[in-house]
Amino acid sequence: xxxxxxxxxxxxxxxxxxxxxxxxxxxxxxxxxxxxxxxxxxxxxxxxxxxxxxxxxxxxxxxxxxxxxxxxxxxxxxxxxxxxxxxxxxxxxxxxxxxxxxxxxxxxxxxxxxxxxxxxxxxxxxxxxxxxxxxxxxxxxxxxxxxxxxxxxxxxxxxxxxxxxxxxxxxxxxxxxxxxxxxxxxxxxxxxxxxxxxxxxxxxxxxxxx
Ligand code: 5GP
Numbered sequence: 001x002x003x004x005x006x007x008x009x010x011x012x013x014x015x016x017x018x019x020x021x022x023x024x025x026x027x028x029x030x031x032x033x034x035x036x037x038x039x040x041x042x043x044x045x046x047x048x049x050x051x052x053x054x055x056x057x058x059x060x061x062x063x064x065x066x067x068x069x070x071x072x073x074x075x076x077x078x079x080x081x082x083x084x085x086x087x088x089x090x091x092x093x094x095x096x097x098x099x100x101x102x103x104x105x106x107x108x109x110x111x112x113x114x115x116x117x118x119x120x121x122x123x124x125x126x127x128x129x130x131x132x133x134x135x136x137x138x139x140x141x142x143x144x145x146x147x148x149x150x151x152x153x154x155x156x157x158x159x160x161x162x163x164x165x166x167x168x169x170x171x172x173x174x175x176x177x178x179x180x181x182x183x184x185x186x187x188x189x190x191x192x193x194x195x196x197x198x199x200x201x202x203x204x205x206x207x208x209x210x
Contacts, residue, residue: 011122012152014134033091041079072109
């Protein structure tokens with residue numbers, strides 16, 4: 001079984017990542033697994049424990065750090081977020097591509113530990129569009145919106161360290177671009193040594209009569 005790809009998808013808060021990921025999971029459920037992070041922030045309206053996040057206490061979060069149960073974790077605005085290790089490893093080993101929807105510090109951390117991971121950064125077409133989408137969500141107060149916009153300005157500094165930029169104009173186009181990038185990566189010769197050996201073996205019979 002060929003190991004799956006680890007895919008990091010980052011984007012400014014309000015970039016529409018969530019919607020795009022939902023579409024990918026709906027249309028390609030057998031190829032992708034979406035990692036669910038643990039966080040110390042409170043659930044927003046409509047969020048469920050075990051679906052969007054595992055909502056845990058700071059004490060429990062610290063315990064998980066101590067147990068080496070995260071492959072990465074980071075602080076974002078006022079909360080902690082971490083990627084549970086077991087789910088990622090199990091799914092990669094069973095051949096699924098695992099998507100991590102995480103922020104930039106976590107992304108850089110993943111690149112160090114998994115040099116083979118693909119890092120994608122999703123952006124709205126303009127900053128104005130980002131602000132419009134953040135406000136449109138209607139789930140955060142003004143202080144939080146301002147904090148997230150300020151954070152986006154900071155994060156825009158590190159975007160060049162990602163492997164790919166994916167512009168989120170329409171959801172469909174964005175999903176298509178995402179899948180194209182994954183397919184391209186999967187087609188790399190170095191990732192397909194099994195297949196290359198197989199075809200060499202199969203072709204040997206033709207050499208005999210030379
Ligand atoms: P939100 O509070 O809007 O759900 O998430 C805030 C930020 O934290 C987003 O950029 C999200 O991608 C990121 N995030 C979510 N889970 C994780 C995680 O496990 N690790 C890291 N490093 N960032 C995360």
